[in-house]
Amino acid sequence: MLQFGQRRDTHTTVHNANSPTRGFIVEEQIAELTAQIAALQGKSGVTNTMFAETFYYLTIPLMIIIHAGFLAYEMGASRLKNVLSSGVKNILAFAFMIPTFYFFGWWVYWGFPTGLPGAAGPAGISGVEYANAIAWGWGESAQYMGPNIADQASGVFFGAFALFAATTASIMSGAVIERIQTVGFVILAVVLGSFAWVVAAAWGWHADGWLVTQWGVHDFGAAGLVHAVAGFFALGVLINLGPRIGKFNPDGSANHIAGHNMPLTVTGLMLIIVGFWGFLMACVIVPGEAWSWFADKPSTIYGTPITLSALAFNILMAVAGGIIGAWVLTRDPFWMMSGALAGIISTASGLDIYYPALTFIVAFSAGLILKPCADWLERRGIDDAVGAVTVHGTIGLYGVVMLGVFASGYPALQGAAGEVPTISLIGQIVGAVVFFLLGFVPGYVVSLILKMMGMLRIPEGAELAGMDMVKVPAAGYPEGIPAPGVNLAPGE
Amino acid sequence: MGFPYDEASWSVVDGAMFMGWGSAMPGLYTLIAAGICVAVLLFGQKTERAKTKQYDK
Numbered sequence: 001m002l003q004f005g006q007r008r009d010t011h012t013t014v015h016n017a018n019s020p021t022r023g024f025i026v027e028e029q030i031a032e033l034t035a036q037i038a039a040l041q042g043k044s045g046v047t048n049t050m051f052a053e054t055f056y057y058l059t060i061p062l063m064i065i066i067h068a069g070f071l072a073y074e075m076g077a078s079r080l081k082n083v084l085s086s087g088v089k090n091i092l093a094f095a096f097m098i099p100t101f102y103f104f105g106w107w108v109y110w111g112f113p114t115g116l117p118g119a120a121g122p123a124g125i126s127g128v129e130y131a132n133a134i135a136w137g138w139g140e141s142a143q144y145m146g147p148n149i150a151d152q153a154s155g156v157f158f159g160a161f162a163l164f165a166a167t168t169a170s171i172m173s174g175a176v177i178e179r180i181q182t183v184g185f186v187i188l189a190v191v192l193g194s195f196a197w198v199v200a201a202a203w204g205w206h207a208d209g210w211l212v213t214q215w216g217v218h219d220f221g222a223a224g225l226v227h228a229v230a231g232f233f234a235l236g237v238l239i240n241l242g243p244r245i246g247k248f249n250p251d252g253s254a255n256h257i258a259g260h261n262m263p264l265t266v267t268g269l270m271l272i273i274v275g276f277w278g279f280l281m282a283c284v285i286v287p288g289e290a291w292s293w294f295a296d297k298p299s300t301i302y303g304t305p306i307t308l309s310a311l312a313f314n315i316l317m318a319v320a321g322g323i324i325g326a327w328v329l330t331r332d333p334f335w336m337m338s339g340a341l342a343g344i345i346s347t348a349s350g351l352d353i354y355y356p357a358l359t360f361i362v363a364f365s366a367g368l369i370l371k372p373c374a375d376w377l378e379r380r381g382i383d384d385a386v387g388a389v390t391v392h393g394t395i396g397l398y399g400v401v402m403l404g405v406f407a408s409g410y411p412a413l414q415g416a417a418g419e420v421p422t423i424s425l426i427g428q429i430v431g432a433v434v435f436f437l438l439g440f441v442p443g444y445v446v447s448l449i450l451k452m453m454g455m456l457r458i459p460e461g462a463e464l465a466g467m468d469m470v471k472v473p474a475a476g477y478p479e480g481i482p483a484p485g486v487n488l489a490p491g492e
Numbered sequence: 493m494g495f496p497y498d499e500a501s502w503s504v505v506d507g508a509m510f511m512g513w514g515s516a517m518p519g520l521y522t523l524i525a526a527g528i529c530v531a532v533l534l535f536g537q538k539t540e541r542a543k544t545k546q547y548d549k
Binding site for chain 2: 304305310317321324327328353354357358360361364406407408409410411414415416417418422
């Protein structure tokens with residue numbers, strides 16, 4: 001058999017041009033070439049499938065870096081007496097998110113893009129019937145929820161979405177440190193991570209989502225449906241949870257409660273930025289698979305084209321713009337790194353279509369308004385220990401709306417304007433309002449119920465003593481932290 | 493700003509697809525972004541000098 005690229009002896013073929021066997025030789029050549037092409041297509045298909053599976057698989061550990069970041073950030077922002085309990089809470093949120101998202105979160109995402117009662121949408125990949133077929137851990141659908149040699153997509157898609165869910169829950173985690181009960185917090189994390197944001201994703205981050213098909217909502221990087229939902233869920237919880245003891249004076253003025261390790265917090269924020277490359281990478285649909293939008297180019301979850309180069313240009317400019325904007329007013333590394341996060345969040349909705357210099361400008365403005373927005377919230381008696389409501393909630397909605405300002409007229413789905421809705425300011429505002437409500441209402445209601453049941457806040461005595469002493473059988477710094485000037489060599 | 497192609501359809505997009513493509517806006521945005529960087533450095537230097545001056549002996 002001929003190898004690919006190897007030529008048959010053409011001299012012989014030409015020499016026997018009039019031979020009656022010529023037709024047979026040509027047919028043999030065509031058959032061999034056809035077989036070679038089929039073999040190449042098979043190999044190419046395997047390579048593409050392995051690439052697609054590996055692409056999403058690698059986003060999972062990248063997104064776990066977000067959690068390493070949240071862990072460091074929250075523990076650093078806690079006082080010494082609460083450092084480990086903040087860590088326990090954060091780790092537990094991650095752990096509970098994975099199974100609960102497996103049990104029902106994944107089903108909610110596929111079941112309700114068109115809203116209630118869960119009818120099938122035009123793209124044919126939604127509705128309760130569809131979700132029942134692919135997303136339950138029992139019956140026939142269980143074949144897509146476990147090891148299956150014929151399915152190299154469901155597990156990695158589930159994994160990426162489960163990490164989106166865990167990220168969403170962790171956003172709320174930082175806001176409530178140093179006074180929330182562990183079990184109450186886990187319940188809130190499950191409601192947020194495996195339900196509230198999943199509904200937002202089904203409605204606004206799915207080709208059949210009603211916010212997309214009816215209002216043209218575009219939120220490529222989940223500024224609204226992850227960040228704003230989580231941020232305003234946290235606000236609903238904070239209203240019922242109340243501030244830490246000592247945060248506010250009788251006259252209403254606020255005291256700054258410093259965490260025990262600012263370098264750890266800032267490093268944690270940088271790790272979150274690292275992990276967000278994986279988060280945003282996981283928002284891309286790779287080409288060439290049966291479930292892909294295109295054979296030859298990657299797309300967004302809406303089926304509109306995108307490249308990883310677009311993400312590289314825009315994420316870097318967003319991080320830079322956010323840091324510079326925050327530096328102008330704060331000069332504080334905590335707010336500067338929060339500004340980096342705000343830069344990404346403010347532009348996340350349109351990272352696929354922003355021009356990099358415009359990304360920089362929008363991110364700069366987000367970094368600039370970040371601290372004044374956080375201060376405004378604090379003046380209203382909200383004790384958000386890490387600024388999560390502002391960074392994720394306010395800036396998330398800001399980003400959703402800003403895309404409506406700049407990207408009006410872009411087809412929101414694969415197709416042409418008229419056949420599909422276009423991005424518009426009104427549509428983005430509608431999306432922002434829905435995302436706000438999907439976060440704030442469940443956060444407020446569930447935390448109110450937990451409060452009435454005595455499951456929300458730890459008792460005052462335990463808060464004063466420190467949650468590590470009360471709840472954690474370990475010490476963060478068993479040998480203590482040296483005070484300034486202690487154990488220094490002469491002259492230091 | 494709108495879709496940068498005459499026909500608002502993804503099927504006609506075969507190249508640049510960012511906001512403002514084909515107009516003067518990308519250049520203007522670049523100019524504004526560069527201006528922000530310079531202005532921030534000037535403002536930063538001014539305010540930092542004022543703060544450090546307080547510690548001059």
